Amino acid sequence: MSLNQISEQRCFDGRQLRFKHQSAVLHCEMQFSVYLPPQAASQRVPALYWLSGLTCTDENFASKAGAQRIAAELGLALVIPDTSPRGEGVADDPQGSYDFGLGAGFYVNATEEPYAKHYQMYDYIVQELPALLEAELPLTSLRAISGHSMGGHGALVIGLRNSSRYRSISAFSPICHPSACPWGIKALTGYLGADPNRWQQYDAALLLAQQGSDLPILVDQGLADQFYPEQLRTETLLAAAKRSGAQAEIRLQPGYDHSYYFIASFIEQHLRFHARYLGLLAA
Numbered sequence: 001m002s003l004n005q006i007s008e009q010r011c012f013d014g015r016q017l018r019f020k021h022q023s024a025v026l027h028c029e030m031q032f033s034v035y036l037p038p039q040a041a042s043q044r045v046p047a048l049y050w051l052s053g054l055t056c057t058d059e060n061f062a063s064k065a066g067a068q069r070i071a072a073e074l075g076l077a078l079v080i081p082d083t084s085p086r087g088e089g090v091a092d093d094p095q096g097s098y099d100f101g102l103g104a105g106f107y108v109n110a111t112e113e114p115y116a117k118h119y120q121m122y123d124y125i126v127q128e129l130p131a132l133l134e135a136e137l138p139l140t141s142l143r144a145i146s147g148h149s150m151g152g153h154g155a156l157v158i159g160l161r162n163s164s165r166y167r168s169i170s171a172f173s174p175i176c177h178p179s180a181c182p183w184g185i186k187a188l189t190g191y192l193g194a195d196p197n198r199w200q201q202y203d204a205a206l207l208l209a210q211q212g213s214d215l216p217i218l219v220d221q222g223l224a225d226q227f228y229p230e231q232l233r234t235e236t237l238l239a240a241a242k243r244s245g246a247q248a249e250i251r252l253q254p255g256y257d258h259s260y261y262f263i264a265s266f267i268e269q270h271l272r273f274h275a276r277y278l279g280l281l282a283a
C-alpha cells in the first residue's frame with residue numbers, strides 16, 4: 001500500500017478520509033482527501049475530482065462545501081487533491097504572495113526554473129492520482145471533474161483536453177481566460193515562460209473556442225463575486241461556448257460572491273449533473 005492514511009471521520013454513513021503519499025510526478029510528499037460514500041463498502045464507485053482554488057489545501061472543500069450528504073445519496077466518491085506541491089525544497093513565490101507558488105500550482109506542468117521539478121500538477125491530477133486511487137481504493141475508472149476559481153480553470157482545461165478520461169465537467173467561478181487576466185498572466189509567465197503561445201494549452205476559453213467540447217459542461221458564476229469580471233473573464237467562456245456550439249450551460253447567479261457559501265448553495269446541482277453522466281441517475 002503506497003497510501004498512508006492520516007485521518008478518518010464517519011460522515012453520512014460514509015468515510016471522510018485523508019491520506020499522504022510520495023508523489024513520483026511532483027517529487028514530494030502530498031496529502032489529499034477522499035470521501036467514500038456508504039456504497040463503497042460493498043462495491044466500486046465513480047469519483048468526482050474536485051480542484052480547489054488559490055490558498056486552499058485538500059481540506060477547504062471537504063469542510064466547507066457540504067457535498068458529502070448528496071455524494072452519499074448518489075454513491076459518488078469525492079477526490080480532493082491539494083493545490084500545489086508542498087514541502088521543504090519546493091520553490092515558492094519569491095515575494096511569498098498567495099497567487100503563485102505554494103497553494104497556487106494552477107494545474108499546469110511547469111517548464112521554467114525553479115518550478116519545473118515539482119510543479120507538475122497537470123500530470124499529477126490527470127495521471128498519477130487516478131492510477132493510484134483506482135488501484136488502492138474502491139473506485140471505478142468512471143470520473144468527472146469540477147473545481148473553483150483556479151480549480152475551475154484546472155477542471156475546464158483538464159476535462160477539455162482529456163475527454164476520454166472524464167464523463168462531465170463543471171466549475172464554480174472559474175478563471176476562464178488566464179492568458180488575459182492578472183492572476184493567469186503572472187502564473188503562466190512564471191511556470192511556462194513569457195511566450196503566450198505556450199499558455200494556450202492551459203486556457204479554457206481558447207481551448208473551447210478552438211475545439212469545442214466532447215463533454216457536457218456546467219458553470220456557475222456569482223455576479224457579486226469580487227474577482228468578477230477582472231480575474232475570471234466569464235464573458236470569454238460564454239463567447240467560446242457560443243462560437244463552438246458546445247454543450248455548455250454557463251449560469252450567472254445574482255447576489256453570490258466568490259466564497260464557499262456560493263459553492264455550498266449550488267454543489268447539489270453540480271453533483272446531480274455529474275451523476276447523470278456517470279450513470280448514477282437517470283438522464
Ligand SMILES: N[C@@H](CCC(=O)N[C@@H](CSC=O)C(=O)NCC(=O)O)C(=O)O
Nearest residue numbers: 053054055056060098148149150151260
Ligand atoms: N487571499 C486572497 C484571496 C484568496 C481566495 O479567495 N481564495 C479562494 C479561491 S480564489 C481563486 O482561486 C478560496 O477558495 N479560498 C479558500 C476558502 O476557504 O475560502 C485575497 O485576499 O484576495
